[in-house]
Amino acid sequence: DQSKPLQGFSALVTSGPTHEPIDPVRYIANRSSGRQGHAIAEALAAAGAQTLLVSGPVTLPDPPGVEVVHVESAQEMLEACMAALPVDIAVCAAAVADWRVAGLSEQKLKKEAGRLPELTLAENPDILATLSKAEGNRPRLLIGFAAETEQVASHAAAKRQRKGCDWILANDVGPDSGTFGGSDNQITLIDEQGAEAWPKLDKQAVARRLVERIAEQLAGSARS
Numbered sequence: 001d002q003s004k005p006l007q008g009f010s011a012l013v014t015s016g017p018t019h020e021p022i023d024p025v026r027y028i029a030n031r032s033s034g035r036q037g038h039a040i041a042e043a044l045a046a047a048g049a050q051t052l053l054v055s056g057p058v059t060l061p062d063p064p065g066v067e068v069v070h071v072e073s074a075q076e077m078l079e080a081c082m083a084a085l086p087v088d089i090a091v092c093a094a095a096v097a098d099w100r101v102a103g104l105s106e107q108k109l110k111k112e113a114g115r116l117p118e119l120t121l122a123e124n125p126d127i128l129a130t131l132s133k134a135e136g137n138r139p140r141l142l143i144g145f146a147a148e149t150e151q152v153a154s155h156a157a158a159k160r161q162r163k164g165c166d167w168i169l170a171n172d173v174g175p176d177s178g179t180f181g182g183s184d185n186q187i188t189l190i191d192e193q194g195a196e197a198w199p200k201l202d203k204q205a206v207a208r209r210l211v212e213r214i215a216e217q218l219a220g221s222a223r224s
């Protein structure tokens with residue numbers, strides 16, 4: 001079936017921000033709509049892949065044809081991802097918070113005039129890097145994102161090495177790129193061969209193009 005080139009393959013996608021609680025009513029978060037990750041999950045499912053989307057808190061509806069696990073924090077996102085293994089394809093598009101609050105308060109922190117609470121931070125797990133090291137269970141094709149403002153290709157190539165993933169989709173978010181606040185993304189795909197610059201595309205088109213590339217890559221290989 002040519003319209004379903006990923007039939008028989010399984011896929012995992014992370015999307016959205018994570019929320020790291022400070023106390024029962026407050027949190028630390030990254031700015032992320034989840035639109036790119038959700039579009040990728042939808043496109044993978046449309047191409048026939050059995051797709052699990054692990055989503056942080058977003059206002060988007062669950063994409064059609066996709067199983068969705070809703071999580072809040074990075075640690076919950078990591079657990080949901082590890083529980084989903086093995087998968088053929090994993091795309092980490094979530095904007096995971098780099099830190100969580102250590103010594104989380106069970107009660108709402110009281111506001112007192114002239115006294116500021118002190119927050120101690122702890123480093124969050126890197127989900128992409130952890131998936132790349134999942135022994136005996138590493139996704140066959142592991143894809144990450146990188147938002148770069150300068151020297152996009154070289155910074156992203158270094159990130160690809162550091163995180164141990166197969167591909168990085170580098171997104172130019174520099175001041176002249178128009179990415180922030182715009183609906184288009186300027187992607188450079190980094191693989192072990194080098195860099196491939198894509199034209200400016202909207203997020204749905206980025207998702208479709210990525211799925212085409214994934215299907216080419218996996219064509220003919222056995223499903224797991």
Ligand code: C5P
Pocket residue numbers: 014074092093094095096097098124125126127128129143144145146147
């Ligand atoms: O290190 P940086 O945040 O720039 O890396 C971005 C890539 O790593 C994205 O694919 C993002 O989803 C992933 N990531 C992750 N877990 C983290 C931080 C980033 O999976 N804690």
